[in-house]
Amino acid sequence: MDQTLYFILLLIALCSVSECVQRQYHFINVRKNWTEAQRHCRESYTDLATVDNMNDMIELKKSVNDERDYYIWIGLKRTSVDKWQWSSGEPALYPNWGPGQPDGRDECAVMRNGELNDVSCSLSLTFICSSSNNMNTGHVFVNQTKNWRDAQSFCRQTHSDLVSVRNQNESQQVQKFINDSHISNDVWIGLFRDPWQWSDQSNSSFRDWASGEPNGGGENCTVIKPNALGQWYDGSCISQFPFVCHEDKLILIRENLTWPEAMRYCRQNYTDLVSVHSVQMQEEVMNVVKRASTEAVWLGLHNFCSMNMWIWLSGEIVCYQNWAPGNGTTPENCSLEKRKGAVQSGGDQRWISRPETHKLNFICSRS
Numbered sequence: 001m002d003q004t005l006y007f008i009l010l011l012i013a014l015c016s017v018s019e020c021v022q023r024q025y026h027f028i029n030v031r032k033n034w035t036e037a038q039r040h041c042r043e044s045y046t047d048l049a050t051v052d053n054m055n056d057m058i059e060l061k062k063s064v065n066d067e068r069d070y071y072i073w074i075g076l077k078r079t080s081v082d083k084w085q086w087s088s089g090e091p092a093l094y095p096n097w098g099p100g101q102p103d104g105r106d107e108c109a110v111m112r113n114g115e116l117n118d119v120s121c122s123l124s125l126t127f128i129c130s131s132s133n134n135m136n137t138g139h140v141f142v143n144q145t146k147n148w149r150d151a152q153s154f155c156r157q158t159h160s161d162l163v164s165v166r167n168q169n170e171s172q173q174v175q176k177f178i179n180d181s182h183i184s185n186d187v188w189i190g191l192f193r194d195p196w197q198w199s200d201q202s203n204s205s206f207r208d209w210a211s212g213e214p215n216g217g218g219e220n221c222t223v224i225k226p227n228a229l230g231q232w233y234d235g236s237c238i239s240q241f242p243f244v245c246h247e248d249k250l251i252l253i254r255e256n257l258t259w260p261e262a263m264r265y266c267r268q269n270y271t272d273l274v275s276v277h278s279v280q281m282q283e284e285v286m287n288v289v290k291r292a293s294t295e296a297v298w299l300g301l302h303n304f305c306s307m308n309m310w311i312w313l314s315g316e317i318v319c320y321q322n323w324a325p326g327n328g329t330t331p332e333n334c335s336l337e338k339r340k341g342a343v344q345s346g347g348d349q350r351w352i353s354r355p356e357t358h359k360l361n362f363i364c365s366r367s
């Protein structure tokens with residue numbers, strides 16, 4: 001067969017790779033208290049289950065293959081710290097509070113006359129979602145009133161998240177947006193606080209409490225009831241329940257190795273260096289590389305110089321692309337070193353071409 005035709009067919013066959021999931025859930029049908037459950041998960045998997053969104057919740061419930069009417073531990077625990085954070089998971093370092101604010105024991109924030117004010121999360125207010133795609137941040141005013149949690153879910157389903165106002169620029173942009181949209185009342189933004197912390201230190205701000213929960217009283221750990229809606233309850237940590245662990249699919253290795261060494265490491269200890277087939281995978285990679293100690297991180301991406309082609313270790317050619325300008329798209333110089341692909345750990349986290357002898361952190365995947 002003509003080689004070009006062959007590659008076109010390969011492209012058609014391979015550009016429809018199904019996306020991978022970030023974590024896999026494992027139901028452990030043994031009753032343990034929360035601490036023991038955590039220990040078990042950390043020994044056998046990654047940690048007690050973290051849940052980032054409703055899709056994770058659906059996956060988690062699917063993993064529970066026991067029909068009995070149990071409570072089941074997940075990895076969320078009450079702590080003694082109660083810090084303001086953005087819905088995106090970032091810590092809120094210098095929120096621009098209005099004079100005398102925050103003044104309550106309230107746990108959510110609104111924008112009022114360009115400044116932040118804490119109010120009760122159960123108020124029913126309109127809100128601003130942001131849709132960000134790296135370069136541009138767009139704002140969407142939702143002229144429906146909801147409590148803070150429901151507003152957050154709404155934004156996440158339709159746009160991206162409740163808007164963050166992390167610095168003066170963002171504050172001015174949001175104020176201008178509020179002006180231009182003629183919004184005169186309080187609006188929810190993505191600022192809240194709660195004392196709950198995931199066992200794996202994830203910043204996920206997703207919560208799905210049943211109504212009236214958490215109701216405290218020394219109930220410092222979180223259970224779900226999979227037979228009901230799967231919503232969450234706080235419960236006493238010394239109770240013994242079955243539990244759900246999760247296993248991360250992408251593992252950042254913070255050692256500095258050449259590309260061939262990194263590949264060997266991943267193949268021995270996990271499955272392989274990661275292949276990034278989709279925008280969803282890229283987003284998961286972007287999450288993971290934030291913790292890297294090198295400015296770029298190896299991917300399972302190698303260059304076949306003679307054919308001027310980049311191929312994933314998983315065998316696929318590169319369909320979804322996220323190259324930095326000048327990288328990956330022009331032919332490499334074949335008389336020089338072999339070149340491999342890495343992702344930048346900062347900036348807009350694009351892919352770059354590097355000689356394979358550079359020593360970088362890397363990402364292994366577990367299938």
Ligand SMILES: *[C@@H]1O[C@H](CO)[C@@H](O)[C@H](O)[C@H]1NC(C)=O
Pocket residue numbers: 078079080218219220
């Ligand atoms: C629950 O957590 C709070 C805050 O960390 C702590 O003060 C309290 O003693 C805990 N209660 C129990 C029963 O462990």
Ligand SMILES: *[C@@H]1O[C@H](CO)[C@@H](O)[C@H](O)[C@H]1NC(C)=O
Pocket residue numbers: 088089090091203290
């Ligand atoms: C999570 O929180 C930590 C500490 O508060 C912060 O350093 C980190 O940047 C946050 N991660 C994300 C993804 O925002």
Ligand SMILES: *[C@@H]1O[C@H](CO)[C@@H](O)[C@H](O)[C@H]1NC(C)=O
Pocket residue numbers: 167168169
């Ligand atoms: C604010 O915006 C200006 C111009 O758009 C930019 O140069 C500056 O770096 C921004 N500052 C912050 C803190 O993002």
Ligand SMILES: *[C@@H]1O[C@H](CO)[C@@H](O)[C@H](O)[C@H]1NC(C)=O
Pocket residue numbers: 172175176179
């Ligand atoms: C919002 O509008 C008011 C009054 O029209 C104006 O004084 C203020 O500068 C505007 N703020 C922004 C950020 O555009």
Ligand SMILES: *[C@@H]1O[C@H](CO)[C@@H](O)[C@H](O)[C@H]1NC(C)=O
Pocket residue numbers: 143181182183184
């Ligand atoms: C929101 O909707 C109400 C009634 O539907 C309308 O009166 C109001 O002007 C709208 N507000 C904005 C800012 O569009």
Ligand SMILES: *[C@@H]1O[C@H](CO)[C@@H](O)[C@H](O)[C@H]1NC(C)=O
Pocket residue numbers: 033034035036237238
């Ligand atoms: C959890 O169970 C272990 C083993 O049975 C026990 O040693 C530990 O004290 C228990 N922890 C709590 C907080 O109940």
Ligand SMILES: *[C@@H]1O[C@H](CO)[C@@H](O)[C@H](O)[C@H]1NC(C)=O
Pocket residue numbers: 254255256293294295
């Ligand atoms: C890897 O390299 C980075 C940057 O050169 C350095 O900061 C870091 O300490 C190195 N890590 C190890 C484990 O050698």
Ligand SMILES: *[C@@H]1O[C@H](CO)[C@@H](O)[C@H](O)[C@H]1NC(C)=O
Pocket residue numbers: 261264265266268269
């Ligand atoms: C597998 O991981 C261990 C550390 O957990 C490391 O010492 C070893 O070198 C790795 N295997 C390879 C082939 O790199």
Ligand SMILES: *[C@@H]1O[C@H](CO)[C@@H](O)[C@H](O)[C@H]1NC(C)=O
Pocket residue numbers: 324325326327352353
């Ligand atoms: C590849 O991208 C990096 C980062 O943007 C840039 O510094 C470098 O010049 C690019 N390489 C080429 C050959 O353009």
Ligand SMILES: *[C@@H]1O[C@H](CO)[C@@H](O)[C@H](O)[C@H]1NC(C)=O
Pocket residue numbers: 333334335336
């Ligand atoms: C490739 O690199 C070699 C060695 O640096 C150089 O002599 C040659 O001109 C380069 N070829 C191209 C096409 O850039």
Ligand SMILES: [Ca+2]
Pocket residue numbers: 101102103104117118119
């Ligand atoms: Ca207030």
Ligand SMILES: [Ca+2]
Pocket residue numbers: 213214215216219233234235
């Ligand atoms: Ca409770």
